[in-house]
Amino acid sequence: MxxxxxxxxxxxxxxxxxxxxxxxxxxxxxxxxxxxxxxxxxxxxxxxxxxxxxxxxxxxxxxxxxxxxxxxxxxxxxxxxxxxxxxxxxxxxxxxxxxxxxxxxxxxxxxxxxxxxxxxxxxxxxxxxxxxxxxxxxxxxxxxxxxxxxxxxxxxxxxxxxxxxxxxxxxxxxxxxxxxxxxxxxxxxxxxxxxxxxxxxxxxxxxxxxxxxxxxxxxxxxxxxxxxxCRGIATAAITTYGARLPQHSGHYGNYAPNPVFRLANLLTTMKDDDGKVLIENYYDGITITPETAQVLSSVPFDATDFNKKLGVHTAEKVGNSYQEALQFPSLNVRQIGTSWTGEGLKTVVPEYAIANLDIRLVPETDGDAQLEKIKKHITKQGYHLIDRAPTEEERLAYPKIATFTGKTSVNAxxxxxxxxxxxxxxxxxxxxxxxxxxxxxxxxxxxxxxxxxxxxxxxxxxxxxxxxxxxxxxxxxxxxxxxxxxxxxxxxxxxxxxx
Incomplete structure (x- = not known):
């Protein structure tokens, strides 16, 4: 009981x-x-x-x-x-x-x-x-x-x-x-x-x-x-110039400089064929230690499957894997335009060409500092760099002119x-x-x-x-x-x- x-x-x-x-x-x-x-x-x-x-x-x-x-x-x-x-x-x-x-x-x-x-x-x-x-x-x-x-x-x-x-x-x-x-x-x-x-x-x-x-x-x-x-972000725009106004490509082709080619040539000095940024000191301060590499490699990743989903044959070689690539600052051209923005095509040499960039940041890279590195690189390519449209006097005084504007939105x-x-x-x-x-x-x-x-x-x-x-x-x-x-x-x- x-x-x-x-x-x-x-x-x-x-x-x-x-x-x-x-x-x-x-x-x-x-x-x-x-x-x-x-x-x-x-x-x-x-x-x-x-x-x-x-x-x-x-x-x-x-x-x-x-x-x-x-x-x-x-x-x-x-x-x-x-x-x-x-x-x-x-x-x-x-x-x-x-x-x-x-x-x-x-x-x-x-x-x-x-x-x-x-x-x-x-x-x-x-x-x-x-x-x-x-x-x-x-x-x-x-x-x-x-x-x-x-x-x-x-x-x-x-x-x-x-x-x-x-x-x-x-x-x-x-x-x-x-x-x-x-x-x-x-x-x-x-x-x-x-x-x-x-x-x-x-x-x-x-x-x-x-x-x-x-x-x-x-x-x-x-x-x-x-x-x-998470990575931070800064944005920038680079503008190169031709003649004062768009010019007829028949009358002025081979004479008036084409700003699109100038811009293209400038951009190709910034990255190599493997996607690595060539701008001096762009990756300064970043080290992948063995401990860091272990964390990165622990994330499941199949490069073949990943590339298939993206529809690309070969990835850029900034890092040895997707995760490692994210540990470095990027330099991305997100849009390119010229002075003609209407519908259809015109047979003209454009007045200007503009590349809009975004720069993804990591903790080792301050946004303002990365923008300064880009500006210094453009100057080294022989450009007179300004932050506005060129004056008439500047157009005649300098063989190559570029406008650069940029800002840091947020750091990493x-x-x-x-x-x-x-x-x-x-x-x-x-x-x-x-x-x-x-x-x-x-x-x-x-x-x-x-x-x-x-x-x-x-x-x-x-x-x-x-x-x-x-x-x-x-x-x-x-x-x-x-x-x-x-x-x-x-x-x-x-x-x-x-x-």
């Missing part, structure tokens, strides 16, 4: 035992997907402030239900939503960043009636995605189903993953092991004007021990990924993957998934919030969660359901990590 209460206690314990994390996520996945559908259904273009405020209210409501303090911080344009919760004054604080806006849409280019009406799709035997009823969520949910809609991946999916993870912790009567702040940027797709305007005023509100940027796609294997830096950042913060993040994901996450030292793109990262001056990691083939910024943007499932698990792993 005395054993009976113990049996009851044991039975009760079994009854309340927590299911494994995967089962827990599956039990709540339909709810998350329905919430995600409702969220994506609210258009999120900053050109419509009223709808942007609806997006903000949608998120704010869910964080209030999680007992977070919410604030709308006034900016030069749209307000910043900041949510925060202190679980323990002795805990470290992690600041998370997401953006709540989306890219503009052209509905005519989408394979659905309205980009802001989410559509659930499955790939058919022909490799095309076809719509299926949302009622399919009542059956077993397939990882390879996708939700199509603007901002479905970038960046509303990570927002919903994180909210779901917090909700699941609360339902289990658990708490994160660090204090949390989350910034919701209303204009990331438009250079984060609102957020950057608040740095001086609200820097103390954003203060934290660590910073996690939840944006961008994971590695194309869809394995958990941590990215420890990088956190050491072996920093204590990075190590703990990697360990948390390794324990949750049974294998090391993919560690990317530096991604090729640029995020506009690098000035925020620089201002906070704390270890920063980019946490990319969506599928690489999500058509980000393009028609038919989508999120793979398997990435939502995995992203919730990633967030849960991190929320239970003591930083």
């Amino acid at each position: 005395k054993l009976w209460p113990l049996c009851l206690l044991f039975t009760a314990f079994i009854g309340v035992a927590q299911p494994p994390v995967d089962a827990l996520i599956d039990q709540n996945l339909k709810k998350t997907l329905i919430e995600h559908k409702a969220f994506v259904s609210i258009p999120n273009l900053p050109s419509n402030p009223a709808l942007m405020l609806e997006n903000i209210a949608f998120v704010e409501e869910r964080y209030k239900a999680l007992d977070f303090t919410t604030s709308l911080l006034e900016t030069s344009t749209l307000p910043i939503l900041l949510v925060e919760k202190e679980y323990n004054p002795n805990y470290k604080t992690v600041l998370f960043y997401v953006h709540i806006d989306g890219q503009a849409v052209n509905p005519a280019t989408w394979d659905q009636e309205d980009p802001f009406t989410p559509v659930l799709k499955v790939k058919n035997s022909s490799g095309d995605y076809k719509a299926i009823s949302w009622d399919h969520l009542d059956t077993k949910i397939d990882n390879d189903w996708r939700i199509f809609g603007r901002a479905a991946a970038d960046d509303k999916a990570p927002i919903m993953m994180f909210i779901t993870a917090l909700q699941l912790l609360k339902e289990q009567q658990k708490e994160p092991t660090f204090n949390i702040k989350v910034i919701f940027d209303p204009e990331e797709e438009y250079n984060s004007t609102a957020l950057l305007s608040t740095l001086d005023t609200y820097k103390s509100r954003y203060a934290a021990d660590y910073f996690v940027v939840m944006d961008g796609p994971a590695h194309d294997s869809n394995k958990p990924t941590l990215t420890f830096g 950042f990088r956190t050491d993957p072996d920093d204590a913060f990075g190590k703990k993040m990697r360990k948390a994901l390794s324990q949750s998934f049974g294998e090391e996450p993919i560690t990317i030292r530096m991604m090729g793109g640029t995020v506009p919030i690098v000035p925020v990262i620089k201002a906070l001056d704390v270890p920063t990691v980019i946490l990319p969660l969506v599928n690489m083939d999500n058509n980000q910024h393009n028609p038919n943007e989508n999120i793979r359901i398997g990435n939502i499932r995995q992203g919730i698990k990633v967030c849960l792993a991190l929320l239970e990590t003591a930083f």
